[in-house]
Amino acid sequence: MRALPREKLVEKGIAGLSDPELLALLLGTGGARLPVLELAERLLRTFGGLRGLLQAGRRTLEQQRGLGPAKTAQLLAVLELSRRFLHENLVRGDPLENPDATERYLTAVLRGYRHEVFACLFLDTRHRVIAFEELFHGTIDGATVYPRVVAEKALHHGAAALIAAHNHPSGISEPSLADQAITRRLKEALALLDIRLLDHFVIGDGRPVSLAARGLM
Numbered sequence: 001m002r003a004l005p006r007e008k009l010v011e012k013g014i015a016g017l018s019d020p021e022l023l024a025l026l027l028g029t030g031g032a033r034l035p036v037l038e039l040a041e042r043l044l045r046t047f048g049g050l051r052g053l054l055q056a057g058r059r060t061l062e063q064q065r066g067l068g069p070a071k072t073a074q075l076l077a078v079l080e081l082s083r084r085f086l087h088e089n090l091v092r093g094d095p096l097e098n099p100d101a102t103e104r105y106l107t108a109v110l111r112g113y114r115h116e117v118f119a120c121l122f123l124d125t126r127h128r129v130i131a132f133e134e135l136f137h138g139t140i141d142g143a144t145v146y147p148r149v150v151a152e153k154a155l156h157h158g159a160a161a162l163i164a165a166h167n168h169p170s171g172i173s174e175p176s177l178a179d180q181a182i183t184r185r186l187k188e189a190l191a192l193l194d195i196r197l198l199d200h201f202v203i204g205d206g207r208p209v210s211l212a213a214r215g216l217m
Contacts, residue, residue, distance in 0.1 A: 086105040145182050
């Protein structure tokens with residue numbers, strides 16, 4: 001007989017729990033004739049793991065046997081808490097001095113979309129985060145980016161610099177020729193206002209790709 005997640009937590013600590021056990025601990029109870037650990041295992045199989053589960057929308061989650069509005073709210077709350085934790089880590093430091101925090105935050109926010117989203121981190125003169133905004137939503141194949149709108153947002157926030165990012169729903173994070181072209185256009189438009197484009201990240205399934213690191217700025 002398997003040890004219950006709470007018993008295993010006491011014995012081995014939180015890091016000693018498997019993904020199904022952690023999920024079972026979060027859900028608390030199962031459904032009718034469905035123990036909570038079996039519910040957790042089934043959900044992870046259905047969605048292909050934690051990532052797929054936490055990126056599913058509210059309606060999709062509520063349709064799963066054993067989940068309802070309350071348990072769905074718990075799962076969505078965990079995802080939002082993780083995003084806020086990453087954002088808090090980011091705003092307390094310099095995104096350029098802590099690029100890993102920047103990448104983790106951008107990945108947490110943008111990777112789950114099934115359509116392309118273009119967003120910006122707006123920074124002050126010391127490269128501290130002023131604001132983050134998702135500016136353009138497109139299709140699975142791309143999103144139209146308007147440099148004028150980005151410039152207006154930067155002026156609105158009083159930004160001295162910014163970091164751009166967008167996701168590739170295909171999961172392939174390699175920058176396209178179109179990505180490189182819009183980066184150049186955006187950099188030129190912002191330079192007219194004495195605002196620096198510091199980097200442009202492409203978010204896919206692996207580690208985000210930095211156009212600045214690739215020398216594509």
